[in-house]
Amino acid sequence: MKGIPPATVQRLPIYLRCLREFEAPTISSERLAELARVNSAKVRKDLSFLGSYGTRGVGYDVDHLTHQVSRELGLTKDWAVCIVGMGNLGNALARYGGFGERGFDVLGLFDSDAGKVGRKVGNLRIEPLGAFAKAVKSRGFSIGVITTPASAAQESADRMVKAGITSILNFAPIVLSVPEEVDVRRVDLSTELQICSFYLSRSAGKRAS
């Protein structure tokens, strides 16, 4: 069991995206650092946790490194994903092209609203929450995505935990209570706006001074 620090794990998807978009066969740590917006010593350290050291004067082989990062992230197998809460965000995620190609198969969409049940989104139909537990068993959902309003999020999490899901991605603006063995990741859609704001205030400051 290699101990990869959580902060490194957070950066692996960023490296992966940069590598996938990079068009030359090799990449230097400096270039990867620039694309990923971290410093190059950190890139080298992060990649060393994966056993990747690059070649002095040449850099890293892009294909090999892409494979290594993917494998480390568990992306060489596919994961079945379900989404609970089919409002705008649930619909947007269900239709989001990027999931399938990264190994995340959205295989179930659920909502408590009888008016939404049966509606088609892409290739799937929205199912009632009553069908959730059985669907987890038959379709083996590994990751549950919560896109309900805040008021329904805890109940959705309880349902997921009860059905055996151990990894939850929560878009609802609420802190969920789950047993210790369940991994909950909270996505705050305003995070990146806050980073925009940081750089904007800096450049506004520069212009003013």
Place this chain on the structure above:
Amino acid sequence: MKGIPPATVQRLPIYLRCLREFEAPTISSERLAELARVNSAKVRKDLSFLGSYGTRGVGYDVDHLTHQVSRELGLTKDWAVCIVGMGNLGNALARYGGFGERGFDVLGLFDSDAGKVGRKVGNLRIEPLGAFAKAVKSRGFSIGVITTPASAAQESADRMVKAGITSILNFAPIVLSVPEEVDVRRVDLSTELQICSFYLSRSAGKRAS
């Protein structure tokens, strides 16, 4: 001009969220580290860039630190935000409750589809792209959010740049070309799923071994 490293900037919104959810008057770097999932030495270092050092045995004053992080992120003033591309994701973001309370006022929604123009989303009506440049002038949008399909994203970015927007948040799965002085941040909605996958493969490995 203080030089706050980009990696620290990335973590500031996470600290801010943790601080806002924390209910005691003081917080130790260890506790904040645990909530933010980074190590506590890094928390102390990050906060030292803000001139915050905490008090030994007591920790940081939560209100004061919240204010410092907010100020550093430029959140003590409001920013006007516009969204181009009113599909599911655009609608989800326009209705997302978390923006307003964090100082991001969504003041304009635009789409090229005449069928969508005029439709009401929250308190706003979707406007045609032809009205964009004038709206930037009159409403002072600082941040442009792109939620169009990939095929329309570059054109949207060009329009934003031409209208004087210098900060773009891009949700479309494409790399945008913009002049150097424009800050583009790309949001990949599958990033957090990839981190879920990392921890899932680890725990699956643990169970199997």
